[in-house]
Amino acid sequence: MKLYRLPKDKLKSAISSGNVTIAVYGLGKLGLPLAVTYANFGFNVIGVDINEKIVDTINSGKSYLVNEPGVDEGVRKNVSAGRLKATTNGVNAAKEADVMVSIVPTLIDDTNRPDLTYMMNSVETIAKGLTKGDIVLIESTLPPGTTEGPIREMLEKVSGLKAGVDFGLAYSPERTSSGQVIADIVDHYPKIIGGLDEHSTRAIAAIYSKIAKKGVIVVRDIRTAEAVKVFEGVYRDVNIALANELALLTEKLGVDIIEAINAANSQPYSHIHIPGAGVGGHCIPLYPYFLLDVANKQNVPLRITSIARQLNEYMPYHMVELIADALNECEKPIKNSKIGILGLTFRGDVKATYHTPAAPLIKILQEKGAKITAHDPLLSPDEIKSEFGIDSAKSFDELFRDADCIVVVTAHSLYKNTDFKKYFKLMRRPAAVVDGRHIFNPDKMDSEGIVFRGVGRVFKNNK
Structure with a gap:
């Protein structure tokens, strides 16, 4: 009808x-x-x-x-x-x-x-x-x-x-x-x-x-409806970028970003997002570019939108910086180090890898000569090999054994609900953990004998 x-x-x-x-x-x-x-x-x-x-x-x-x-x-x-x-x-x-x-x-x-x-x-x-x-x-x-x-x-x-x-x-x-x-x-x-x-x-x-x-x-009208959706995505991208920028600073100040954000957000007008390893998916990484394309045609410079996107795209590179710093404290170079990655999808518990920050991170580590293995509960070994060109670990035991560094990229529920204490013992000491999704408590890592780095987190050498 x-x-x-x-x-x-x-x-x-x-x-x-x-x-x-x-x-x-x-x-x-x-x-x-x-x-x-x-x-x-x-x-x-x-x-x-x-x-x-x-x-x-x-x-x-x-x-x-x-x-x-x-x-x-x-x-x-x-x-x-x-x-x-x-x-x-x-x-x-x-x-x-x-x-x-x-x-x-x-x-x-x-x-x-x-x-x-x-x-x-x-x-x-x-x-x-x-x-x-x-x-x-x-x-x-x-x-x-x-x-x-x-x-x-x-x-x-x-x-x-x-x-x-x-x-x-x-x-x-x-x-x-x-x-x-x-x-x-x-x-x-x-x-x-x-x-x-x-x-x-x-x-x-x-x-x-x-x-x-x-x-x-x-x-x-239609144009207003189109703008609504793009604005929603740009808002999130800009606010995530702000959190990431604050995290870069807190690493130098010896301030824990999560503790600071939780306290700041107790004020009703503060809604600081959580920083992390990068922004992925079909939405947030793309929509700023949709708006920037339209703005360029109108000769309107969208400075905040542009800078925010650049900053969020930088975060996987910063993860590599944290990895290099942690391994350096272990007196190990990235080259030939065995690095295990926890999570490849762009978001926890979602089987999608579009624009995942894991992709540029893996590419940089490969260029630096690292030996990389990954674990993701939502991806098969063939999918991991085909998309990322790396081997997969079927279990935490396999991922952690003799690893020099473990890197958290995706906050799957499985990871949040797992006690990794026994797996840390399998790593090749001295060993490091770099957390891009705040899975681990930094205060407990030193007692595990682990060199820790996290986005915006307090660790032994920055206190």
């Missing part, structure tokens, strides 16, 4: 009828949970992806995602009920659907410019099946101005239809985190919605009013 230009008094009944079909383009770590969510609320959903293996898995009633609550059950239940199916034929899906949602990856290239290849490919596919009365909704994060600019142009050029006349166009950014996507959509946050016209806005707002318990926030 077409929703665009449907009278306001008929929208609610139309959405509740079970006759609205939504096509979701991109069945990745955000797209598949979104498709499941739509189906959970009674919409007929067609998932579209270029990966045939993903499509086949979903059509068999199974999810390929790991540690994403509600998705396994949601796929099984909705495929069985006939409310969810997947396909690689995006054009036919568009022809069959009433609302087309693109939630494909938006990236940056080697020069840190926005790379919207996947987005524009999905939009072109949608346009080939676009018919009058359809609504196109974009949920991927974009540089402000993209939806009303190149996306609208592509849709109109390929379809021969006019946005705001023949079909609707809206933007509603995903505001989710891996490991809790469905809960974020349904329970945690309001949905931001900006439309090309009132008909587009009203229809998408009606859909999400049914889904999001926190309601919807309608902003004045």
